[in-house]
Amino acid sequence: MLPIHSPKPPSPTKATTTPELNSIERKNSSSSFRSQNSFVFPNSNRLWLLLVIVSLQIIILLMARGLPLSHRRTHFPSPLSYDHKPVQNPANFSTHRLKSADISISSTVSSPPDRCSSGRIFVYDLPAVFNRELLDNCADLDPWHSRCEALSNGGFGREAAGLSGVVPEGLVPAWYWTDQFAMEVIYHNRVLSHECRTTEPDSATAFYIPFYAGLAVGKYLWLGYSSKDRDRYCEMMLEWIKDQPYWNRSDGWDHFMTMGRITWDFRRSKNEDWGSSCIYMPGLRNITRLLIERNPWDYFDVGVPYPTGFHPRSDSDVVHWQNFVRNRRRKTLFCFAGAPRAAIKNDFRGLLLNHCNNASGSCKAVDCTGSRCSNGTSVILQTFLDSDFCLQPRGDSFTRRSVFDCMIAGSIPVFFWHRTAYLQYQWFLPNDPKSYSVFIHRDLVKNGTSSIKTVLQSYSKQEINQMREKVIQYIPKLVYVKPEKGLNNIKDAFDIAIDGVLKRIKEQEQPGFKWK
Template identity: 60%
Template sequence: MVLDHYNPPFHTHKKPKNLSLKNASTIRIYMLKFSKVFLVIIFQLVIIHYIYQSPSKPSSSSSIHQDTTQQILGPKSNDRCKHGTVYVYNLPAKFNQDLLDHCANLDPWHSRCKAVTNHGLGPMAAGLSNVVPENLSPAWYWTDMFAGEVLYHSRMLRHACRTTESETATAFYIPFYAGLAVGRYLFTNYSAQDRDASCAELLHWVSDQPPWRRSRGADHFIMLGRMTWDFRRSRDADWGSGFIYMPQMKHVLRLGVERDPWDPLEVSVPYPTGFHPRSDWELVQWMEYVRTVNRTNRFTFVGGKRQMKGDFRTILQEHCRDESGSCRVVDCSGTRCYDGTSEILEAFLASDFCLQPRGDAHTRRSTFDCMLAGSIPVFFWKRSIHNQYEWFLGDEPGRFSIFIDRRAVRNGTTSIRTVLESFSRDEVRRKREKLISLMPKFVYTSGQDGTAKDAFDFAIDGVLRRLHKRG
């Protein structure tokens, strides 16, 4: 097209009869113009080829981010499914989705509908703009401590090692929301049969499936969003459901937010916290933030008093108030902290240590909120951390936590403030660095853009590794 426009005579097949000097000069002018246009076109083509074909070079800032992320989170694994794949049962809706659809009936006092939104992450958190870096605010949610069943199911459906071919699977996941089903009947005068009905019905259904019949459930696993003690009723008059003691559960591997230390088929997984980073870099930013944030309190206590004689949490709260120059209190009595409050995160971020007595069971969701903020947990029951969360926190809790015997606190022979002030700045820094290094293993991401493994990935990897060895 360019040639036609700039030099039409070159496209005729007839030889011109006469070329005068004027005509020769005209031709040279046209040739010069053509050469310039041709060079411009060639240059443009070279630029276009470079832009679209050459690999883009990251900016120096991007390179720094990538290097930092790789150093902290580690390289991405290329053999993620080396221990096999997981088949997810498509259960009748009454065992999971119907519970979400009727979320207002999951608790006799409060609607749980907000708690189970966003695939278990809950509603997005508000009021954190002055507590966390502004660009990380969208990664924070008011996540319910017992929403793990919904979260795990959602993530499992998108997991890289999920298979839809049951014949090839190494593990079989039962997405029954047992905690939600049982929780409806825990706090009022329901019978043992009411508390067991959904669990028994689920086991009747799954035990009729071909994969179950082949193994009697030995290659199956389930996630329990409540503590194991809510499913261990041995007598009708006792608390909870008898789900775990039902005959079909004899070989099933169970993930739960708190395990029975003497049960080899149970694995404790981290309680969900409110931080769900959307990318690896957001997690790295948070880790750097808690490393450098200004901490003005030596320790803090977050919790509510219980109306019972000798309640240890009441003792800690009163001790903390007496040491107001060193300790910060967030009183969560009643339902004050039920739906989340920025005051909890603010207190943990401002404190070197956080007091972690037992809750309704030996473990607490607060422990992971505390560690997420880089505050060092102080335990008073060894069962709160020993033989718990080994897949995620390792088996040396003394490297990131403190233990103080509760009996010495009760009888007044030990001052918590004195014990905590005895740790040097370097000792505190080392424990905090250990906590920070563990964060990728106990944080649940939103499962969007990250490539590094999170708590969910480590849990499923552990399940596959264990069941692969069994096979």
């Protein structure tokens, strides 16, 4: 018998894995794509080429738009290229002919600078008793003589005479015999015509009070008038101003005024003392005050130049005068003009007169005892024009008008007190005192330690010329020009003062401001 064998079980079938299936499918897809691609590729070549060209054009256009206007505008005709001649009547020029370049050009033209960027000034219309009536009653402002002539011509006084041969003939009409206390009238006239004056108080940065405080108090400083007499006008003005809404809004911080005398004439602390108590009155403490002499320790006092006799009519007058004093041949090393005070013990001005007279021809002295140096004489001007240096001690107060008469003549001032100029007129004089002046301490002169002549002779001709040039450079800032609207391109003392007031009021508005 044959052995019986069980049949072998069939071999198990291997499960088909996914990768294998995917591999097959990919192969099929690939072969399918190749077969399809071989069929459509000839048409797609043209499509791809078209897409590339369009893309390049878009890129070039975007790059062109990013170029600066100055490069792009050269591809457009200029405004005059249409007819190749200027347009005679712009109203007949058709708007459709304007190109984009023309519009771009016109939009980039800069507007003229705002000359009132620091702010505008509102001038109060005070009752006439505080200004106009004082001028109308000019004959009664002084207990000894009329003030009418001194206050005529807008505060400049009468026209100067006797200057022929002293100043250039073409500049004689620019000279007046101006009183040193006429500042209030001069400033009021100029403010009324100022280009930044506004009649709308809401748009004002600063508010000007045209009160003639110096003229109002002048007659009451003498002949036994009471303290009430000296305070009356100021008290009346404060009563009026306190009723004004713009005063109450700021309590006077954005207000300013001129006071045409030295600050000490308004600082009486006791009834029996000199002057009025105007500055100490409630309400006046926050007002910026322009004075010919300030208290250096009072922030609200601002020292401005004394009015002198030179009032240029034009920019060319200023330049003409500067050239005249620059080229002037000066005959003496130094000079002094002043009157001794016999009643004052160890009077320094008397000492300077003696010092000058003993300087062996190096100094010219002008003794101003009596009326020799009063308004209406050219003797002081001629003396300053002939000297390299001019001695400037303190006057009846720490300052004196002679400082400005001296510098306008191109003479270099010699000071003996810091408060005569250095601590007074910071807005108007160079920051470096040595650049335009000489300082000799008075005590060195009194005790004989220092000789004025020796000190001044130690300066070389080059050093003298450099200091004189600095003085000449600052002459415009020391004078008050004749035109009420000012000059074209030159700022005078009034312009500097107004700019300074507007600037400080702007500064006061800043958060965290601390007045000095």
